[in-house]
Amino acid sequence: MRAILSVSNKSGIVDFAKGLVEKGFEIISTGGTFKTLKDAGVAVRYVTEITGFPEILEGRVKTLHPAVHGGILARRTPEHLAQLNEQQITPIDLVCVNLYPFRETIAKPDVTFQDAIENIDIGGPAMIRASAKNHESVLIVVDPADYSEILGNLGNVTSEYRKYLAQKAFAHTAAYDTAIANYLAPSTGLPEQKTVELNRVIELRYGENPHQKAALYREGSQKGAVLDAEVLHGKAMSFNNYTDAEACWNLASEFDEPTVVGVKHANPCAVGTASTLAEAWQRAYEADPVSIFGGIVSVNRPLDADTARALKDVFLEVILAPEYTPEAFEILSKKKNLRLMKVAQAPKPTLDYKRINGGFVVQEADTLGLEGIQQSVVTKRAPTEQELQDLLFTWRVVKHVKSNAIVIGKDGRTTGIGVGQVNRIWATEQAIEHAGDHAKGSVLASDAFFPFDDVVRTAAAAGITAIIQPGGSVRDEDSIRAADELGIAMVFTGVRHFRH
Known part of the structure; x- marks a missing residue:
């Protein structure tokens, strides 16, 4: 029996090779893998001994040869084996390959385009695909995590296990090609073809409802604030926890000043800003003490003991913070089921995907902040300095509320939020009803x-x-005229923030 071993990730490869030798395999290898095995005392032959052809083009061509691919692709039929015999080609029974570190290369801050191109593997994917195609006769191994199980199964490998390894191999090359295609794609815009690579991080307890299975996936090698957050304490996160946490953290990140955000069902229910986090929490809690019960809270400052003492008295599902002081963590971790997440900032997404039956609608992500608006006072009365601060505060919040959306607030906190109504007047009435007496003196x-x-x-x-x-409405003048008549200051931004 013959095996080819040529891996970029050399974790466990020596023990795997030794195990194969014990099972009667002849080992063929290339490059760095050959050296690693040889130095470890493994009996191994260099691929050029098999092909009778030297490596050329600085190693770009070494396994692309009939002696390799004939041995991989031959079915174990009399006809194919006779052809191999005529050409003096030995069948290859196992191929263990993982690919040049393309992702790791392009992740380096000083990577050049030429470095990236040189780390595009050609021979590796060819061997993987050939082996996976002929998986009934060839075992294809791309994941070091499978080495032990494969060694244990040799001599009794089922067709289903061969098929599993083949599927895993094709997924490996597909993900690799996706990373390359995305690297070469324009950095902006919507390409004609868009391939997305999703890698499962963890299975979740269930989806939005108990009858739905769910998992958390990473897109390629991308980083995400909530995706990569460390759960320091509490029970496992659920599907809804993750989507709510993402909404909560994204809104908290809009603010530079100490801010606390409460979210329920992916919508902000309470937001407060102040000079201290504890005061910001108090403002947020007073904004909606009913809805914040059972919700998720995010803070954009290290969570201190004073804030923790206030938070512990409210039933919350998740708290997100960039850091926890030791005392704050001690206070909050006494609540057994409360999840405490440590979150770091991550690059903003460039594209936003929404699933429709049979496909997706894709758009550029709405990452526009205050820097992208053109403030234009359109009424006779300009807002006061305090009103302007409140207007910009509520504008940052309304961007994160499901449409139709109305947010009213004053003095660094929301007083009422109208969420997801089918017309704007209903959203306004909902926000005002929510605010009650606090609507007076608020901005919208x-x-x-x-x-x-x-x-x-x-x-x-x-x-x-x-x-x-x-x-931007054809009836803007009607609204401006009404505002002037009623003594309301009104500012146009020129930017819409629909969120569906």
Whole structure:
């Protein structure tokens, strides 16, 4: 029996090779793998002994030869074996290959384009695909985690296990090609073809509901703040925990000042900012003490003991923070089921995917912040300095609320949020009802323009003093006129933040 071993990841390869030799395999190898095995005392032959042809083009061509691929691709039929015999080719029964470190290379901050290109493997994928195609006759091994099980199964390998290894091999090369294609693609825009590589990180307890299976996946080798967050304490995260945590952290990250965000069902229910985290929490909690119960909270500062003492008295599912002081962690970890996540900032996504039956709609991610808006006062009265601060605060929040969305707030906290209504006036009425007496003196942010002046008039009746919205409606003048009539200051941004 003959095996070819040529791996970039050499973890466990010496023990695997020794195990194969004990099982009666002749080992063929190349390059660095050959040296590793030879230095370890493994009986191994260099591939050029088999091909009778030297490596050329600085090693670019060494295994691309009939003596290799004929031995891999031959079915164990009399006809194929006779042809091998005529050409003096020995069948190859096992191929162990993993590929040049392309992902690791392009992850280096100083990588050059030429370095990246040189780390595109050619012979490796060819051997993997050939072996996987002929998996009924050839065992294909791409994952060091499988070495021990394969050694244990030799001599009694089922067709189902061969098929499993073949599927894993094709997934390996597909993921590799995806990484290359995405690296070569333009850095912006929507390409004609988009291949996405998903690697399972963990299985989750269940999906949105108990009858749905779920798992957490990583796209390629990308990093994510919540995806890569460390769960320091508490029970396992669920599907809903992850989606809510992502929404919560993304909103908290919009702010530079100490901020606390509460999220329920992927929508903000309470947001507070202040000079200290403890005060920010108090403002957020007062914004909606009902909805925040059983919710998720994110803070954008190291979580301190004063804030932890306030948080521990409220039932929460998850807390996200960049750090926890030792005292804060001690206080919060006494709650057995409360998940405490340590989160680090990560690059913002470039594309946003939404599933539809049979495909996806794909868009550039909405990463536009305050720096992308053009503040334009369109009413006779300009907002006061305090109103402007409140307007910009609510504008950052409304971006993260499901459309139709209205957010009202004042003094660094939300006072009312209207979520996901089918018309804007209902969202406004919901936010005002939620705010109650706190609506008076608040400001209002809308994620999209007003088609009529009804929002302005409803807001004025509740005591709201200033409005921020994108503008752009054919009826903008109606809303401006109503605001002037009612003494409301209104600012246009020129930017819409629909969120579906």
